[in-house]
Amino acid sequence: xxxxxxxxxxxxxxxxxxxxxxxxxxxxAEFYAVKPTDFxxxxxxxxxxxxxxxxxxxxxxxDKFRPEVMFTSPVSGVVHFIKRGERRRILEVIxxxxxxxxxxxxxxxxxxxxxxxxxxxxxxxAGLWPTIRQRPYSIIANPERKPKAIFIxxxxxxxxxxxxxxxxxxxxxxxxxxxxxxxxxxxxxxxxGLNGDYPASIVFTKIKGVKHNYFSGPHPAGNVGVxxxxxxxxxxxxxxxxxxxxxxxxxxxxxxxxxxxxxxVVALAGSEVLKPRYFIIKTGAxxxxxxxxxxxxxxxxxxxxxxxxxTGQKIDYDGFLGFYDNMVSVIPEGxxxxxxxxxxxxxxxxxxxxxxxxxxxxQKKHKFDTNLHGSPRAYVxxxxxxxxxxxxxxxxxxxxxxxxxxxxxxxxxxxxEVAEEDFALCEYVCTSKTxxxxxxxxxxxxxxxxxx
Amino acid sequence: xxxxxxxxxxxxPNFEPGGKFGALYSTFDAFETFLFxxxxxxxxxxxxxxxxxxxxxMIIVVMALAPALLFGIWNVGYQxxxxxxxxxxxxxxxxxxLIKVLPIVVVSYVVGLAIEFAFAQVRKHEVNEGxxxxxxxxxxxxxxxTPLWMIALATAFAVIIGKxxxxxxxxxxxxxxxxxxxxxFFAYPSHMSGDYVWVSGLTKGEGIIDGFSGATPLAHxxxxxxxxxxxxxxxxxxxxxxSIGETSTLAILIGxxxxxxSGIGSWKIMVSTVAGGLLMGVILxxxxxxxxxxxxxxxxxIMGGFAFGAVFxxxxxxxxxxxxxxxxxxxFLIGLLAVLxxxxxxxxxxxxxxxxxxxxxxxxxxDYYVIQGNIKKRKKIAAAAAKNS
Numbered sequence: 001x002x003x004x005x006x007x008x009x010x011x012x013x014x015x016x017x018x019x020x021x022x023x024x025x026x027x028x029a030e031f032y033a034v035k036p037t038d039f040x041x042x043x044x045x046x047x048x049x050x051x052x053x054x055x056x057x058x059x060x061x062x063d064k065f066r067p068e069v070m071f072t073s074p075v076s077g078v079v080h081f082i083k084r085g086e087r088r089r090i091l092e093v094i095x096x097x098x099x100x101x102x103x104x105x106x107x108x109x110x111x112x113x114x115x116x117x118x119x120x121x122x123x124x125x126a127g128l129w130p131t132i133r134q135r136p137y138s139i140i141a142n143p144e145r146k147p148k149a150i151f152i153x154x155x156x157x158x159x160x161x162x163x164x165x166x167x168x169x170x171x172x173x174x175x176x177x178x179x180x181x182x183x184x185x186x187x188x189x190x191x192x193g194l195n196g197d198y199p200a201s202i203v204f205t206k207i208k209g210v211k212h213n214y215f216s217g218p219h220p221a222g223n224v225g226v227x228x229x230x231x232x233x234x235x236x237x238x239x240x241x242x243x244x245x246x247x248x249x250x251x252x253x254x255x256x257x258x259x260x261x262x263x264x265v266v267a268l269a270g271s272e273v274l275k276p277r278y279f280i281i282k283t284g285a286x287x288x289x290x291x292x293x294x295x296x297x298x299x300x301x302x303x304x305x306x307x308x309x310x311t312g313q314k315i316d317y318d319g320f321l322g323f324y325d326n327m328v329s330v331i332p333e334g335x336x337x338x339x340x341x342x343x344x345x346x347x348x349x350x351x352x353x354x355x356x357x358x359x360x361x362x363q364k365k366h367k368f369d370t371n372l373h374g375s376p377r378a379y380v381x382x383x384x385x386x387x388x389x390x391x392x393x394x395x396x397x398x399x400x401x402x403x404x405x406x407x408x409x410x411x412x413x414x415x416x417e418v419a420e421e422d423f424a425l426c427e428y429v430c431t432s433k434t435x436x437x438x439x440x441x442x443x444x445x446x447x448x449x450x451x452x
Numbered sequence: 453x454x455x456x457x458x459x460x461x462x463x464x465p466n467f468e469p470g471g472k473f474g475a476l477y478s479t480f481d482a483f484e485t486f487l488f489x490x491x492x493x494x495x496x497x498x499x500x501x502x503x504x505x506x507x508x509x510m511i512i513v514v515m516a517l518a519p520a521l522l523f524g525i526w527n528v529g530y531q532x533x534x535x536x537x538x539x540x541x542x543x544x545x546x547x548x549x550l551i552k553v554l555p556i557v558v559v560s561y562v563v564g565l566a567i568e569f570a571f572a573q574v575r576k577h578e579v580n581e582g583x584x585x586x587x588x589x590x591x592x593x594x595x596x597x598t599p600l601w602m603i604a605l606a607t608a609f610a611v612i613i614g615k616x617x618x619x620x621x622x623x624x625x626x627x628x629x630x631x632x633x634x635x636x637f638f639a640y641p642s643h644m645s646g647d648y649v650w651v652s653g654l655t656k657g658e659g660i661i662d663g664f665s666g667a668t669p670l671a672h673x674x675x676x677x678x679x680x681x682x683x684x685x686x687x688x689x690x691x692x693x694x695s696i697g698e699t700s701t702l703a704i705l706i707g708x709x710x711x712x713x714s715g716i717g718s719w720k721i722m723v724s725t726v727a728g729g730l731l732m733g734v735i736l737x738x739x740x741x742x743x744x745x746x747x748x749x750x751x752x753x754i755m756g757g758f759a760f761g762a763v764f765x766x767x768x769x770x771x772x773x774x775x776x777x778x779x780x781x782x783x784f785l786i787g788l789l790a791v792l793x794x795x796x797x798x799x800x801x802x803x804x805x806x807x808x809x810x811x812x813x814x815x816x817x818x819d820y821y822v823i824q825g826n827i828k829k830r831k832k833i834a835a836a837a838a839k840n841s
Contacts, residue, residue, distance in 0.1 A: 013500075148838075159500075235834025309499045331500070334493050339453040341489035342507035353504040354715045355512050370493040374505020375485055375578060378622030381509060382769040383718060383776055392830060394775065394823055412827045420497070427498040431509055437497035 004196035005230045007217030009390040011352050011425055013159045016365040017276050019267040021166050024277040029285040032075045033092040033320035034060050041139050044090050052079045057104035057260040060093045072127025074262035074282045076102040108258040111180040119184050126260045131247035135234050137444045138419035147241040149188035149232050154204045155195040157222035158308040162267035162327050165201035171249045172203045178252030179207050193227040225422045229391045234416050270330035271367040272296045287328050288318040303370050305329040310424035334371025376433040388425035402443030478572040482579035510581040512714050516707035517588050520697035525549035528596050531651040531693050537661040552652045556591040559600050563607045571616045580621035589629035592697025595649040606632040626812045627771045650693035668694050670756040670801040677743025687754040698760040708763040717767040721783035725762040728787025744795050752791050761804035771812040778818040786811045
């Protein structure tokens, strides 16, 4: 048995509405979107305008400061609408599919015979480069650098997360091709993180020439940041890259088939979904066909989240799946007043804090809503974040350093190792209702601006 | 509750910025959120949040303090009955205690909350719940015969100088309640020490039976060591003179259990404070130069304010050490110093207060070194990782 990294601090939130391991067919989505907002720090520049015809793999927009990094259409059809926000910021580029099945042919390629420059070029052209993210900063990787290692987390411990072993079933060939591609991009090791508590899919375990790391413990054991921290932490001036396993498969398909095939397995979960199941859809698909007639209440009373409830993005009922997301969560909005709620014994209120009597009852799954359950306050309580933050970093001190914009301190306290998602549980348990993840991203943005 | 909610919703616009009473928004908000948990939903980051909030946290601390207050009320009556030789019966004693203690609680809350509300209003902040606890602590750590105007003055001093000048709740360096006590101690020493202030009515001397001594165990110990001390059981249960809430170690332990089980109070600080106190007690025993140095080390835990300080004062998360490692050091030094001051400086029998305030000042330094240690360690790991790759 290989060494298992034990993650002791963390929390599995007992949420209702886990997806049953059954595939459901939903009608193929009509609209797809690529959202520049999925990529923190990106300044997009459009390559298309409304009404243009696009093929699968045609560029929709690119990075203004690194024009080689392109974002391509997952489907063929017509650019339907470019949704803009304040100051004309591009929010979504929406493509309407039609019956045409046109695709850009990027050509097959055997990664073992290609140079890393050729591989990089192919990934960039097909719009798959953005699937590779780097630490520090958790942004799209810089194609001009070589990382000291590449990390893939083969399991997801976040609330209601899809079972990755289930999601990669039958994709062994593409996955292994994808890993071969990644191997060429680093001089170090390709690491696959697996759950040490149960046998992982052979899609992961049978891969040769990579390092398998096993982790056991509560969320965020599956967060790639936590795994990097344990295995090969990112120091100043170092870079590691990170790829989702489902994106590894998409990369593999590009080299096997020569096309951008953005199909992936996605879980639809949450207490307000009538039949929480798995779906096979394409990146960026509209979720409306999945959730239509599959909800317990009116869409206005619900929150739709692309991603998990801790780190996902709020989307509309007919919104789109995010670029990096493998699940859609639906929970009730918490738009209600509760009389003396803070004083009640709280038999029905699940809380990791032990200040509610629900702690005395046997643990069962609960419904969670979006109420803040209090109002924001100054920091008073200490030691709370540490209980759910398994890195050897002082979370509150790092946050305070960010608030004070103290670059040296941020660097020393570990800003290079963290991403928003690593702090999601801190935000969940916070008594002071601090928006921790937003602060971390502000800190990262400041680092990018000041240090680069 | 719907009617109440509707009423609040109807008057709310008046208090919002631009409304008739817009200047009173903080006050309105404090009362509204007291009655109803707001309907605010998450906008950024995690879509779900835990049920715990500052109000819940503070009310748990208040619950933990309740046994000490209730016992204190009874004990005020009991000590008075002993002093006057009147009948030992439950209800009259509780009544006497209530008459003496409730006004102190009321004064502490009214003065403190008034200042808190005023500052929140001026700063356009929400009213913080921290004073719910501070206002409860102050009455528990003063002698029962302290004049009410002194309580008012001390509370005002603690809230303004101790907290608001630093930026309000969460920013203060010293524990506000202890600061109130320290203020009284240094400004009005005659009301804070001696043998008369601890039992209600004793200062006035009316109807006191001959030979009754209102001295606290600490005062006895200073003079004669263990010889004239009440029995250990009396001290543990709290049938002794002392500040209102500090006498019963048992009541304090109940509070400690509530704090530890709910996770609100740091057990690390409590344990290390006790360990520090015991260790110093043992060291003093080894030298045993005077009677006070000879008393069993564990007597220190049940005398004076040691237990109360360890459970309710040292564990204040804002003024204490904020790193988990630092908490061990912080608590340990508090215990150590408290017993040291107590034994070697008879002018300051309440060493606990002084040692906690002193360690409040040093807590950031402890944290600084703990964090420097962490930074060095992580740099080493990163350097090693760089070499390997």
